Amino acid sequence: MSPYPLWLENLLQTLATGIMVGGTYALMCVGLGLIFGVMRVINFAQGDFLMLGMYAAFYAFTYLGVGAVFGVYFGPIVAAFLAGPIVFVIAWFLHWLLLARVSGTAAQGAEAEGHYAQLILTLGIALVLQNGGLLIFGSWPQSIRTPLSNEAWFIEPVFFNKSRMVAFCVALGVALVLYLFMNRSGYGKALRAAADNPDAAIYMGIDVNRAHRLAFAIGIAVTAIAGGLVAMYYPFQPYVGLEFVIIMYTGVVLGGLGSIMGAFWGGMTVGLVQQLSTLVLPIQLQNTAIFVVFLLIVLFRPQGLFGRSVERM
Amino acid sequence: MLKIEKLQVSYGGLRALSEVSLEVGQGEFVAVVGPNGAGKTTLFKSISGTVPVESGRITLDGADLLAVPPARRAHLGLAHVPEGRQVFSSMTVLENLEMGAHTAAGKANWEENIAQIYQLFPRLKDRTRQLAGTLSGGEQQMLAIGRGLASAPRILMLDEPSLGLAPAVADDIFEVVQHIHQERGLAILLVEQRVAEALESCDRGYVLESGRTVLTGTHETLVSDRRVQQSYLGM
Numbered sequence: 001m002s003p004y005p006l007w008l009e010n011l012l013q014t015l016a017t018g019i020m021v022g023g024t025y026a027l028m029c030v031g032l033g034l035i036f037g038v039m040r041v042i043n044f045a046q047g048d049f050l051m052l053g054m055y056a057a058f059y060a061f062t063y064l065g066v067g068a069v070f071g072v073y074f075g076p077i078v079a080a081f082l083a084g085p086i087v088f089v090i091a092w093f094l095h096w097l098l099l100a101r102v103s104g105t106a107a108q109g110a111e112a113e114g115h116y117a118q119l120i121l122t123l124g125i126a127l128v129l130q131n132g133g134l135l136i137f138g139s140w141p142q143s144i145r146t147p148l149s150n151e152a153w154f155i156e157p158v159f160f161n162k163s164r165m166v167a168f169c170v171a172l173g174v175a176l177v178l179y180l181f182m183n184r185s186g187y188g189k190a191l192r193a194a195a196d197n198p199d200a201a202i203y204m205g206i207d208v209n210r211a212h213r214l215a216f217a218i219g220i221a222v223t224a225i226a227g228g229l230v231a232m233y234y235p236f237q238p239y240v241g242l243e244f245v246i247i248m249y250t251g252v253v254l255g256g257l258g259s260i261m262g263a264f265w266g267g268m269t270v271g272l273v274q275q276l277s278t279l280v281l282p283i284q285l286q287n288t289a290i291f292v293v294f295l296l297i298v299l300f301r302p303q304g305l306f307g308r309s310v311e312r313m
Numbered sequence: 314m315l316k317i318e319k320l321q322v323s324y325g326g327l328r329a330l331s332e333v334s335l336e337v338g339q340g341e342f343v344a345v346v347g348p349n350g351a352g353k354t355t356l357f358k359s360i361s362g363t364v365p366v367e368s369g370r371i372t373l374d375g376a377d378l379l380a381v382p383p384a385r386r387a388h389l390g391l392a393h394v395p396e397g398r399q400v401f402s403s404m405t406v407l408e409n410l411e412m413g414a415h416t417a418a419g420k421a422n423w424e425e426n427i428a429q430i431y432q433l434f435p436r437l438k439d440r441t442r443q444l445a446g447t448l449s450g451g452e453q454q455m456l457a458i459g460r461g462l463a464s465a466p467r468i469l470m471l472d473e474p475s476l477g478l479a480p481a482v483a484d485d486i487f488e489v490v491q492h493i494h495q496e497r498g499l500a501i502l503l504v505e506q507r508v509a510e511a512l513e514s515c516d517r518g519y520v521l522e523s524g525r526t527v528l529t530g531t532h533e534t535l536v537s538d539r540r541v542q543q544s545y546l547g548m
Contacts, residue, residue, distance in 0.1 A: 105383070108363075186411075193401050193412045199363055200399040205387030205415045205464070 022271020023168035029251035031223030033263025038195040038215035044122040047241025048129035053224025054231040056083035080228030087224035092217040104209040133238030141235040167229035256304025320369035329355040340498040344515035346508040352524040353504040390467030398453040402446025413463030430459040451482035508545035
C-alpha cells in the first residue's frame with residue numbers, strides 16, 4: 001500500500017505525465033512559432049510535416065538499419081534526430097519551389113500581404129502530404145516499437161514512462177539548442193532581425209528571403225524531430241497531423257503569436273491542461289479542455305501568456 | 314559616387330517621383346529638403362530597393378545599382394537609416410549594432426567602429442543590454458544612426474532623423490551628423506523636413522516638391538534663394 005492518499009497520487013501522476021507530454025508539444029510549438037514569428041505565414045501543413053517526421057524516423061529505424069545498429073533503446077532517439085535533417089531538406093525545397101513565390105518580398109504589395117495565397121498554398125501542401133502519405137505509407141497505423149514504451153522508472157509514488165521521459169529530455173535539449181542558436185549565433189540573430197523588421201533587415205544587408213527559407217526549414221525540422229520522438233509511444237497514420245496541428249496552434253497562440261520561446265511555454269501548458277483535465281473530465285474530453293483554456297486566454301489575454309502587450313513605437 | 318538620373322517611381326498609378334536626378338560625390342554632404350509627401354522617403358527606398366523603380370538609372374561608382382538585389386546593396390557601402398528609426402525593437406542595443414555590422418567591412422572593423430559609435434553616443438554604451446524598443450525616441454535615433462555606422466559605410470543615408478524628436482534632441486542629432494561628416498569625411502545624404510537645419514549643414518542641396526526637383530544648388534545659393542527663404546526659412 002502506498003502511504004499517499006489516492007487523490008494526491010493521481011494528481012502527481014497526471015502532473016508528471018503532463019510535463020513529459022508537454023515537453024514534446026513544446027518542441028512542436030517552437031517549430032511552428034519560429035515559422036510564424038519570422039515569416040508571418042500561417043502554415044496549415046505543420047502537422048503534416050510532423051507526420052513526415054514520424055515516418056522518416058520510422059523508416060530510418062526499421063529500413064535504414066538505425067534500429068539494428070543502435071539497438072531498441074538508443075535507435076529510436078537516433079531515428080528521431082535523423083528525421084530532422086531529412087524533413088529539413090524537404091521543407092527547404094518546398095519553400096524554394098512554392099512558398100517563396102507568395103511570401104517574403106514576393107508578397108510585398110500583394111493583396112492582404114499575400115496571406116490568402118499563403119493560406120491556400122499551405123492548405124494545399126497539407127492535402128498533398130496527407131494523401132501522398134496515404135499512397136506511399138498506407139493507412140495502417142504504425143509505431144516505432146521499443147521496449148521503452150512499456151517500461152517505467154518508478155519514483156515513489158509516480159511512474160515515469162521511459163519513452164515519454166526520454167522524449168521529454170531530448171525535446172528539451174533540442175529546444176535549448178534552438179534557443180542558443182537564435183540568441184547567440186549570427187544566423188539566429190539575423191533571423192530575429194528579419195522577423196522584427198523585414199525592411200530594416202534588408203537595409204542591414206540581410207537577405208530576408210533566405211532568412212525565411214532557413215526559418216521555415218528549421219521550424220519544420222524541429223517539429224519533425226518532435227514527431228519522431230512522439231512516434232515512440234503514439235501510433236500514427238498519414239492523417240495524424242490533424243490531431244497535432246490543433247495542439248500546435250493552441251500552444252503558439254497561448255505563448256503569444258510571434259514569440260518563439262513563448263511558444264515553448266504555450267506547448268508545455270497545453271500538455272499540462274490536457275493531462276490535468278483527465279482528473280475531472282472524461283478522457284475523451286481532454287482536447288475540449290484545451291479549447292476552453294484557449295478561449296479564456298483569447299478573451300482575457302489576447303496577446304498570449306508571454307506576449308508583450310505594448311510595444312513602444 | 315552615387316548618381317541618380319531621371320528616376321521615376323509610381324504607386325498604384327500615382328506618380329511619386331518624376332525625373333529626379335541627384336548626385337552625391339566622395340565625402341560630400343547632400344541634403345534633400347521639401348514638404349511632406351514630396352517623395353523624399355520614396356527616393357531613399359528606391360535607392361535601397363524596397364520600392365520598384367519605373368524608369369531611370371541609379372549608379373554607384375558607375376555600376377548599375379538597380380541590377381543589385383536589395384539585400385546586397387548595403388554590402389556595397391550604402392547605409393540606410395530609415396524614417397521612424399525602425400530599430401529592431403525586440404533585440405538589445407548591442408544586437409542592433411551587430412546587425413548593422415552584417416557587411417564585410419562592418420565585420421572587419423567591428424572593434425574600432427563600436428568604440429567610435431560609443432564615443433559619439435555615450436548613452437548607447439550605458440544601455441547595451443537594454444531592448445531597443447524600450448529606448449526613448451532620441452536614443453532610438455542614436456541607435457539607428459549607430460547601426461548604420463556599424464556597417465562601415467561609404468554613404469550614410471539619413472531619412473528624417475529629426476522626426477518626432479524634441480527640438481533640443483534633434484539639434485544634438487544634427488550636430489553629431491555634422492561631426493561625423495567633418496571628422497571622417499563620410500558622404501552623407503540627408504532627407505529632412507526641417508529645412509533650415511538641413512541646409513545649414515550641407516554642401517549641396519535639392520528642393521523636392523510633389524516628386525520633382527524644383528531647385529538645386531550649393532549651400533550658399535539655396536540659403537540665399539528668395540523662394541527658399543520665403544517658403545521654408547520663414548524670412
